[in-house]
Amino acid sequence: MDRYEGFREFVDARQQSLMRTAYLLTGDAHQAEDLLQTVLGNVASHWAKLGKGGNPEAYTRKALINQHLSWRRRRALAVVTGLDVPDRGESHDDATLRRLALRQALTKLTPRQRAVIVLRFYEDRSEQETAQLMGCSVGTVKSQTHYALSKLRALAPQEVY
Incomplete structure (x- = not known):
């Protein structure tokens, strides 16, 4: 039996939702990808236990939050400041x-x-x-x-x- 059995299916099913959460936490697509990749690597190492009776989604979401907070404590990440809101006169809805x-x-x-x-x-x-x-x-x-x-x-x- 493969110790990663079910992990690929979990990632395929939940990746988009987890990526949205990571993006909302970081505010940057590249940082979100790094965050999710790091967390999924950690989840994979615990998959044998999680896949048998744990709650992998809850564990993964908590790991996303903890890893994000840990990164922010360790280093000052650049804040996305290039998102200026256009004037109301422009043709955006x-x-x-x-x-x-x-x-x-x-x-x-x-x-x-x-x-x-x-x-x-x-x-x-x-x-x-x-x-x-x-x-x-x-x-x-x-x-x-x-x-x-x-x-x-x-x-x-x-x-x-």
Whole structure:
């Protein structure tokens, strides 16, 4: 029996969703690819145990968050600042403008605040699930959510949060 049995199927089935989460955490496609590749390498090394009775998706998502926070603590990553929102007079639709403004505002959050926003609002996780994935208390999730939303409101006041 192959110790990686089922791993390829898991990656094929969940790769796009995991990549979106990694992108939302990092704000950069290349960093997201690196993050996901690193995490999937770690997941592969634990696959024999995860594939038999564990919850590989939950483990992988928690590993994404932990690895992202670890990278941010170890080194200062360049923040994507080239995403200037065009003036309203340009021929872009409002949805694109809102997406660009939100993306730019997300880059200004701390890594923990960004992780909370991604888990709570993008992945629609409960406070309890978010706390478990981030390895912190529910109170920390609540306070980080409050601070993150306050910061987003200040950075992009035209949006509704």
